[in-house]
Amino acid sequence: MKNIKLxxxxxxxxxxxxxxxxxxxxxxGIHIPTLCYLHLHDLDIENKPAGCRICVVEIEGRRNLAPACVTECTEGMVVNTHNIRVLNSRKTV
Incomplete structure (x- = not known):
């Protein structure tokens, strides 16, 4: 598999x-908060990737925020993980 840079x-x-x-x-070494990787099966809570929307990030050139846990990197992608738009979105989840 080839490597890509972003x-x-x-x-x-x-x-x-x-x-x-x-x-x-x-x-x-960049922290993005998540909930979907918590093991909550003992509490009978269904926890699926992209279900919580806590890990959303901004990708330059895209209109909508994207869940980092399921969005694959592409060559040349520019990602912002902690700008105002992203932080405000996480507050509403």
């Missing part, structure tokens, strides 16, 4: 194709 919060990151933004950010 920018997350002004930091150039190189990852394998098909890597999610969440995983790429984690590998780069």
């Amino acid at each position: 920018t997350i919060d002004n930091k150039v990151v190189e990852v394998a194709e098909k890597t999610t933004i969440l995983k790429a950010a984690k590998e780069a």
Whole structure:
């Protein structure tokens, strides 16, 4: 699998194709909050990726915010994880 480069919060990151933004950010030491990876089965709570919308990020050139846990990185992608738009969206979840 070939590697691609993208920018997350002004930091150039190189990852394998098909890597999610969440995983790429984690590998780069950038924290994105999540709920979908919590193990809540014992509480009978169904927890699916992209269901909570806590991990939304802004991708330059796209109108809508995207869930980092299921959105795959693409070559040259520019991602913002903690700007005002993203933080305001997380507050409403």
